[in-house]
Structure formats: structure tokens, C-alpha cells
Amino acid sequence: MATEQQVMAHFEATCRSHGLKLTHQRLEIYRALLQSAEHPSAESLHKQLETRLPTLSPDTVYRTLATFEQLGLVKRVETMSSQARFEAVIDQHHHFFCDQCGRLIDFHWHLFDTMGLPESLQGIGKIRDKNVVVHGVCEQCLTSKKNES
Amino acid sequence: MATEQQVMAHFEATCRSHGLKLTHQRLEIYRALLQSAEHPSAESLHKQLETRLPTLSPDTVYRTLATFEQLGLVKRVETMSSQARFEAVIDQHHHFFCDQCGRLIDFHWHLFDTMGLPESLQGIGKIRDKNVVVHGVCEQCLTSKKNES
């Protein structure tokens, strides 16, 4: 399990090795993403960082996230919501998606990770990654629903 | 394995039971989706149907797909592309996504379907569905790449 300092060191090394400057904005955007478990959108990251970096433009957040994505530092999470959502790439995990509130929760599944792929994928191409997406209603939504009635 | 006639009959029954009129547009949109293996976007469905229904508006395609989605006849496929993509709900399957050309290919994985979920999901909420998403480069992209060099 990597410490935040190690992760930040890797981030800095990756930027440098690709000739990218370590700007205040890049550091803050990456750190914010790293510390969030909420898979935020570009907009919500911008909102969150606005207090510390009052001149930060939405455009910079979009641009920076796209750059990080290309370096493999950040992943765009597949959702069916209109806004793209992001996460820092740290470990192999999967997603639980609440259909009610839109919350995304990470979970781990070692058995799946170490399992082979089915025959039906033979010859389909070159495989890079496999992930599980679970849909349902999160505990919090279930509880608040109960209290309403 | 349901025949297309059976599927269409189920479609009509579902519409009727929800008080939805069986309009020409609804039938054509559903049939087109049913016959496509490409998980088309609303836009490409509209383009495809334009020849047969010259006055079909994009809005109708969007609206109709949203209606079908609510009835459980159609599923919105999660991708990170900006356009939403759709499929008719027929059987349990999973998706291979080509990162190069954006193609989505269905595959089946019975072992996964019958497998239990990991402990890490205990207490997360009420689970409705679990799916695998595999990323990579499809055979066709691999081949065309080889021919280039």
C-alpha cells in the first residue's frame, strides 16, 4: 500500500519524465483527486479548488485532467451521467454505482482479479484491463427511503 | 433463445401494459436497436432510420429511447464517450470495449454470472446487477495496424 508521499513522488516523476512542469494547478488538481473518494467531475473539482485557487479556470481543470489521463495518472470513470467523472489511478478495484443518488463506491475483489477470462473472449483482440461494475441502491438511499415512509 | 417475433410481441405487450401507443416511430426504433449489434447512439439510430422515416426528429429518438429505458426494454451502455449508446435488453452479457475505434462487442461469461459477489460488497446496499467491462484493442484494429507498417 503506497503512502500519499510515495504517490505524490510518482506523480512528480511521471510529470518530469514527460517534460511537464509541476505547476501549482497541476499539483493541486492531482492532490484533490487523490484525496477524494467521490470520483468527482471536472466541475466539482473546480468548485472545490476555487477557494484555494481563486483564479483557476474550468478550462484548466478540463485540460489538466485530460493530460493526466494520457499519462495514465488519472482514469475517466465510465458512467451514464452526462458529466465525466475521474479518479486517481492507484490500485486495481471495481465500482458499485448507486442508481438512485449516482454515488460511486470502490470495492476490491481479489478472486476476480486473479481469475482468467472466458473462452468467449478468445480472438477478440488484445486485452488491457477487466473491471466489474455493480449496480444497485446504496445503503444510505435505502435507509433514507425507509425513514420517509 | 427468443425469436425476433417473440421479442417484438413482448415489446408490444410491454408498451400496451404501460398505456403507451404503438407508434410507427417506436416500433421502428425498437426494431432497429434489436437488429443492431453495434450499440448505436441516438444519433446513429436516427441517421439509419432517416431513409425510411424521413420526418423522424432526433428528439423523438432520444425521447423514445429514454421511455424504453424506463420500461426496461432498452439499456444505456456505460462508456466514457460523450454520446450515450444503447442496446435492446435480451440476455445477460458483458462488454468488450475497443479503446482505439470505440467498438463495443458483447460476450458471455456463464461462470461469472453464476458466481457470488465478494465480501467487500456486504452492506453496501441492494444489488441489482453485475457486469464485466473488458478494455483493449479489437482484432480488427490490431490487424489494420499491422498492415500499416
Next chain:
DNA sequence: TAGTAATTAAGAATAAATCTTAACTAAAAA
């Protein structure tokens, strides 16, 4: 077959994301 309520078409409107340009700022190199 006429009535009516749902549905559609067309175009306007909205929202997310990206582009443009010029002026400015900060990081890395010399």
C-alpha cells in the same frame, strides 16, 4: 368514424466540454 389524449416535428434552448487569442506567469535551463 369522430373524439381525445398522447405523440410527434421543428426549431429553440441548455449544458458540458473545447477552442481561440493574447497577455501574463512560473518552472526549468543556462
Next chain:
DNA sequence: TTTTTAGTTAAGATTTATTCTTAATTACTA
């Protein structure tokens, strides 16, 4: 430290996907 260079900002225009509005049309009902 100074210079070079890449990156950022601002503001507005643009693009793309989707949704809304309104008036006309159409499928089902009586």
C-alpha cells in the same frame, strides 16, 4: 540570476449531445 519556454488565464466563441417548447398530427377509444 537571468533567460527561455511551456503553461495558465480570461473571456468569449464554438461544438456537440441532449432536452424543452409549441403547435400540429396520429393512434387508440367510444
